[in-house]
Amino acid sequence: MSLSTKCLLICGFIGSCMFSCRQNASAPQQKPVPPFLAEVQENITHLDSMLALPQTTSKLNYRDWEALANQLKVAHKEMNEANMTDWENRFHSQPQSLEDYVNAGPVRPYGKRQYIYVGKLGSFTAAQNNIFELTKIYLQAFYGVRVKYLDSIPLAQLQKDVRRRRNPHSKQEQLYSVHILERIMFPRLPDDAINYLLFTASDLYPGSNWNFVFGQANIQARVGVWSLYRYGDPDLSKEAFDLCLKRTLKTAVHETGHTFSIKHCTFYHCVMQGAYHLKEADERPQYVGPICLAKIGIACKPNPIHRFQQLHTFWSQLGFEEEADNYREFLSLLQRSLE
Numbered sequence: 336m337s338l339s340t341k342c343l344l345i346c347g348f349i350g351s352c353m354f355s356c357r358q359n360a361s362a363p364q365q366k367p368v369p370p371f372l373a374e375v376q377e378n379i380t381h382l383d384s385m386l387a388l389p390q391t392t393s394k395l396n397y398r399d400w401e402a403l404a405n406q407l408k409v410a411h412k413e414m415n416e417a418n419m420t421d422w423e424n425r426f427h428s429q430p431q432s433l434e435d436y437v438n439a440g441p442v443r444p445y446g447k448r449q450y451i452y453v454g455k456l457g458s459f460t461a462a463q464n465n466i467f468e469l470t471k472i473y474l475q476a477f478y479g480v481r482v483k484y485l486d487s488i489p490l491a492q493l494q495k496d497v498r499r500r501r502n503p504h505s506k507q508e509q510l511y512s513v514h515i516l517e518r519i520m521f522p523r524l525p526d527d528a529i530n531y532l533l534f535t536a537s538d539l540y541p542g543s544n545w546n547f548v549f550g551q552a553n554i555q556a557r558v559g560v561w562s563l564y565r566y567g568d569p570d571l572s573k574e575a576f577d578l579c580l581k582r583t584l585k586t587a588v589h590e591t592g593h594t595f596s597i598k599h600c601t602f603y604h605c606v607m608q609g610a611y612h613l614k615e616a617d618e619r620p621q622y623v624g625p626i627c628l629a630k631i632g633i634a635c636k637p638n639p640i641h642r643f644q645q646l647h648t649f650w651s652q653l654g655f656e657e658e659a660d661n662y663r664e665f666l667s668l669l670q671r672s673l674e
């Protein structure tokens with residue numbers, strides 16, 4: 336079956352030549368496991384057992400989430416003409432209010448479609464593997480939806496089906512992302528999947544006139560592929576690992592948000608804002624603003640307090656103080672409003 340390309344979303348990161356030439360990305364290689372990864376591995380084991388999902392979903396309705404969003408607004412920075420992003424200055428996203436979202440009948444866990452699936456394409460280094468594991472744990476806590484693995488796909492399996500090229504500037508080999516979505520992912524989409532996200536360490540391109548792309552999704556087909564290639568080398572140091580992890584988590588929740596029908600955020604400083612380049616993506620927060628939080632609540636029905644607690648635990652366990660503090664603030668605001 337061939338997929339319509341109408342809903343193809345090349346999200347945020349447009350690989351203009353100038354931008355890409357400033358990148359200092361190098362191909363990931365197998366290296367000895369650095370000592371800091373032992374601690375990460377221990378944290379993964381802890382987090383995996385600490386962040387179990389509750390058996391039941393929240394009973395809050397649309398109005399409850401709207402009220403909850405209003406209570407949290409004080410902790411978030413609004414977007415306005417003066418602080419508009421490069422993405423919005425170029426693309427002028429259509430604002431999607433909470434009401435617009437509900438009226439559009441968003442994608443959500445429904446019937447037998449109850450799981451987010453994640454998988455790997457090609458080989459990963461030790462650090463990249465840890466980032467993949469943490470992304471799975473984080474996505475589950477962020478959306479309150481169970482995340483399952485789908486079998487890894489070796490690059491050799493793409494030989495026949497996926498076009499490749501040498502990047503005209505860097506000469507690095509790149510995979511054609513459209514073929515990965517259409518020929519590799521869509522036929523594998525499980526019956527009980529809400530969506531399927533594939534991570535790769537290979538560089539991607541979405542068309543002959545593009546230099547590269549960080550990721551691409553087909554919203555209609557509920558599949559998306561994302562590359563770690565340009566997020567730095569996480570095996571290099573603890574700092575490089577942390578940066579690559581934060582970028583990957585941001586991409587994962589942003590793109591998963593799109594698969595739950597959440598459009599680019601124009602209201603608040605929010606992980607669902609579009610980003611035109613890596614600097615702009617880095618400037619986005621790791622969290623969603625109040626409007627997008629309410630959208631997640633309506634679609635996925637997480638318990639809001641439990642969700643904030645889990646996300647606080649995640650960041651705190653990994654030693655990210657700023658991110659942990661953000662969730663501590665949200666949690667305390669929410670708890671006060673419920674007293």
Ligand SMILES: [Zn+2]
Nearest residue numbers: 346347599609
């Ligand atoms: Zn996007």
Ligand SMILES: [Zn+2]
Nearest residue numbers: 600605624627
């Ligand atoms: Zn938002």
